[in-house]
Amino acid sequence: MSTPPSAPVTAPTPASGSASASTSPASRRRRPILLLLAVAAVVGSAVYGVNWWRVGRFIESTDDAYLKADSVTVAPKVVGYVTEVFVQPNQAVKRGDPLVRLDRRQYEAMLAQAQATIEARKADIQRAEADILQQKAQLAQARAQVQSASVALAHAQQEVDRFAPLVTTGATTEERLAELRNTRDQAKATLAANQAAEAAAASKIKSTEAQVAQSRAQVQGADAARSQTYLDVDDTVVRAAIDGRIGDSTVRVGQLVQPGTRLMTLVPVQEVYLVANFKETQIGRMRAGQPVTLHVDALPDLDLHGEVESFSPGTGAQFALLPSENATGNFTKIVQRVPVRIHVTADAAMRERLLPGLSVTTEVDTRDHAQPTSASHASTREGHHG
Template sequence: MNMAVDEQQAASTEPATRIIGKRRLMGLGGGFLAVAALGYGLYWANIGRYLEETDDAYVRADWITISPKVSGYVDEVLVEDNQSVAVGTPLVRIQDRDYRARLQQAQARQAEARAAIVAQQAALVTLDAQLMEQQALIDQAAADIDSARAERQRAQLDYQRYRDLVAQKAASDQRLESVTADFARARSAFSRAEAAASRQRTRLSVLQASREQAAAQLQQQQARAAGADASLALTENELEDTLVRAPIAGVVGQRRARQRQYVTPGLPLLALVPVAQSYVVANFKETQLRRMRPGQPVEVRVDSFPEATLRGHIESFSPGSGALFALLPPDNATGNFTKIVQRFPVRIALDPGARQQVPILPGMSVIAEVDTRSDGEAQQHE
């Protein structure tokens, strides 16, 4: 009888215990949710509302296309696909025998031009010596004129004196005739001296003109030599350009150059991608840019390596939206208008250690999250 009563009491108390347990679990669950909501609210108020995130972001690099400066047949391709190269590494060699022949031709022209300059300088030296000699001859002619003038004056005085003496019957006519002849010879000698001096001055003018002409020819030869030097420099540059070198450090991609291929200036040979200088371009909505500033920290998660979180900072903002620089930009002044939120490219520089965490390659998709808090706000919430 007592066992039956105890079983009835136990059966009656079991539902009450279950109800109490369920209530406790509900209370605990509600408390946990309340704490979680409070924590999330605090996180959102202090940190979350300052974070701006976008998955429209990609790794980029300023890669370049390598093209030759000269034409010719490819003699040898010195790199392989996906090979890392340093600055100045030889990439492609073009046959250079024609360019070496042109170099020898340019060197011969340069030597000829320099020899012509030396010959013209020697001619100028000769003319300068002739000018000095001619000046001495002019001085000698001037001295001869002075001597002839003095002799003419003496002969004239003798002629006048003997003419008076003959008039006074103090001298003979024969003596007067002799003095007259001397006076005539003195006048002739003076005229010859003047003519000789004039001829020497004319010769000086001719030599001066020849000297000016020789100087002009020297300048012409020097100009030709300068042209020959320039041609030689261009030929040397062309010969040097037959060996195509890497202008930057990077990884070889799109290797199109093949041996015995004929190439011309501007023809793409291969691409160089500076993987070590890659960066992230994140396209944020215009409504997300209000608090963004250069230098703010950024967390980057690469889709290929979701477990890794990379660090970086905002480097710069695009001067216009992506639609502004599109090939066919939209014209909102035509037809019906539907407002679309625009996106602006933001350049994000990765920290130096980010590339050591995971192998980042240009073109990878990433998720970028910017912390827009100021320094004071970040220190306050830490």
Template sequence: MTIKKLQALNNNTAVETVAEAAPASLDAGKAPRIVEAAAPALEEKPARKRGGRSLLLGATALVLIAAGAYYGHDYWTVGRFHISTDDAYVKADNSTIAPKVSGYLAEVLVMDNETVKAGQPLARIDDRDFKAALDQAKADVAAAEAIVNAKQASLDIQQSTIAAARATLDVDRANETFAEQNNKRYSNLATSGYAPVQTAQQAASQIAAAQAAIVRDSASLDAAIKQVDLLNAELAQAKAALARSQAVQHQAELNLSYATITAPVDGTVGNRTLRVGQYVQAGTQLMSVVPTTSAYVIANYKETQLTDVRAGQPVDIEVDMFPGRTYHGHVDSLAPASGQEFALLPPDNATGNFTKVVQRIPVRIVLDGDAAANGDLRPGMSVQPSIDTKNDRS
């Protein structure tokens, strides 16, 4: 009953409103008919709104269910097997360029960010001092070689002296034999009276002279033989001096070659700090050569993420510098220890209060195909690798 009264009240209000708004020229009997026709239309609008809202809610629910099913299926079949992190960076084995000798820079042959090849000259140090040192070393080698040759000649002469001494000794022994034979012969003749006693005595004295000559020449032979040992020692000493001079010459040649600083690997020049006329010390860093074509990725994964990570697993790599582009690689190896083990001051958890912190293990990722060869990835870039562990999960 109350509802009907409210409806009647609403209808009367609508009639009055329309009647007041109608022009005065209209008949009084026509206005109620207009109101009676408009009143049902006002009642139909809330019902239509409720129907449209229900349809929209239903469609939204269906879309949410479909999206949830899609992403749920994707996670269950693919997503849960992909291990990703944003704590990853491109790395390369940079070569630090430092001179091996000290001196003043005469030439700088490369500019910043210039691409170089292995063996290409990068800079030259003034080499006049090194050339002078090499000339001196060559002269020392020549002098040492002359001494060696002289010692070798002396040794050869000594061998001839020994041969002559032996021949002289053979003559002395022959003279001794002849003197003994003469002594025997003249002694018999003197005894029988056919030769004077003086002749027999002379023959006997010749034996003594021959024996003395043998002793003398034997001593000379021994001395000549011992002289060979001395000459051999002097020859060895001369050869050692020659070897030392040759080593000094070789070092001088190396120092001269070190005056030209070359690139050890293919790469790009960076961090160049040298200038012409600058005095550089051996071992001072002058620049770096970055091998951009052999870059790799170091990803610091949480230890809880590495349960199923193995070497050889495929990796998709997204690079912050190239949005929308995906590079491919594979897991090369896992570090033997967490990052804090190699820190300058590793934490000592045996003292004080302990707060457990999830550790991170560096994972080395090698790029596949031409991903590294084209040189797009530069050391230090931030990347987001995602390791596919599906085939290695039990």
């Protein structure tokens, strides 16, 4: 009787055996790591949430912020050719330093002419004053002649009055009385002539005195013209109005410039400040004096600090060249931005690196005034008025 063949026994492959053997220990090793990561995520989220609740929700930030400085345009006050330029582009200067010199010869000639005019008018005054002295002597002589003529007229009238009754008695002749009357009339005419001469002498003195007053006024006018010309001579040297650095210089030697021609720009880099354009929905809790953290794009490794200084009296759209008119046509609401001026706290060396126009990310901490009271509003207003 034959024995039936036995069923083949399938042995496990080495690959499947090793995979099953290694799966369990690896998963056991990953579990603590995943658990730690989950715990870290939960803790991180909790810390972030607490930090946001305590600090983050009070931070208002914007990247629409740029450094600025109140630059001054350097321009001459007089016309002339540039003869010398004392500064180089980007050079630091102090207030009062000479920047540009213009040709001053024509103004010096005008100054000499004004001085000569003053001297001429002073000579006119001296001559007129001498004429007044002479005319006063003539006036005194005329008055003496008037007095003498008055005495002669009085004597002639007395003679006429004395001899007139004698004619009726026949003690004297009519011819004698006629001669006396003729003498009296001549005395009257002489007195009138002397009185006219006296009036003419007095009038001439007044006329000469008026000429003296006119000459003195001309001296004052010439003196004012001399002062103006002196200022013009001084203005041929264009000086720095403030401390700063030279920027955008376009002046060249030999260039003809007119009053108001822009020669260069003087930038007060030591007085740089920040203007951040916050959305209108961000300024509700902002107040002057709040701390600010600044991140300058050009200086990524540095964190600067400052404080809110003031707010613009209107949104940026109010001061645009073409303000928007929302009362016409269809309306689409657009969030407005309010320029906020921020004082930058930095030393002199750092301010040399803070150039106007650089982009800045600004973060304002509004926690101090998150819930302003009426008393804080009053103190804030007093601070602004002060």
